Amino acid sequence: MSERAIAHLGPVGTYAEMAALRFQAWLTQQDQQPSRLLACRSIPATLQTLADGAVDYAVVPVENSVEGSVAATLDSLWQLPQLSIQRALILPIAHALISFESDRTAIRQVLSHPQALAQCQQWLQRHLPQAELIPANSTTEALQDLERHPQRAVIASTRAAELYQMPIQSFPINDSPDNRTRFWVISRSPTPGGACTSLNFSLDANVPGALVKPLQILADRRINLSRIESRPTKRSLGEYLFFLDLEADLRDPAIAAAVQAVADCTEQLRVLGSYDSLDFTQSVLVPAQAR
């Protein structure tokens, strides 16, 4: 078998890469086949690389316990109908403040991925109220050139600080000690079926009760929703797509029938995947030098 490739948000050292490493280790345990990782510039680029056939899997963040959904993942995935979810991965996320400046009062800018900035907002407000917050494509992209900007700090993982040999000034700085992010493993293969089913749909008309109908179908069949999210379709103002996670397995005929009934009362429904989760919140993270 040829080497499989797994795309993730780069550069090397992101949380998405950590998730991809976890998935790679799990995959190797399953079938002993080789695989390699490929770092991409953004979440849309990660999914596009997979859709173009250049890799076999993509690992993308989808939801954080504090900040909620990762919009770039939802927005990109619904535009790539050839892709489906294979598995979810849950990782603990602990952020570090990385800077060559040890005097916090001298730090003028803090750079990171918007999700990471948001996950540390209270800490930043308390300890670096003077700093301008600057969004970057990823936590480790923000680390590039840090040594040339002494008044700058970056929020990234301790592993990233080790990999790029940069000083950690504070750790942990995430507001919630139980900070976790759920990632999806996506591929071009049919979805396998599993304890969670994710779908999205648009509605025929913007009229009272349009959303109640599909939700009532699920409630009547006692199917629990673990998440509901709306995103603009970007076609016209006020037009939304709804993303739902059901605690249900699509391989069960009763669940498949319920999803069909939802499809019958919505404009367009797509099953993004039905899959199991791997929860890594209790296990030790891969040390940087072990790669």
Ligand SMILES: O=C(O)C(=O)C[C@]1(C(=O)O)C=C[C@@H](O)C=C1
């Ligand atoms: O920038 C990174 O390191 C990422 O992997 C992205 C990302 C995200 O988009 O949520 C992943 C996990 C954390 O929640 C923070 C940032």
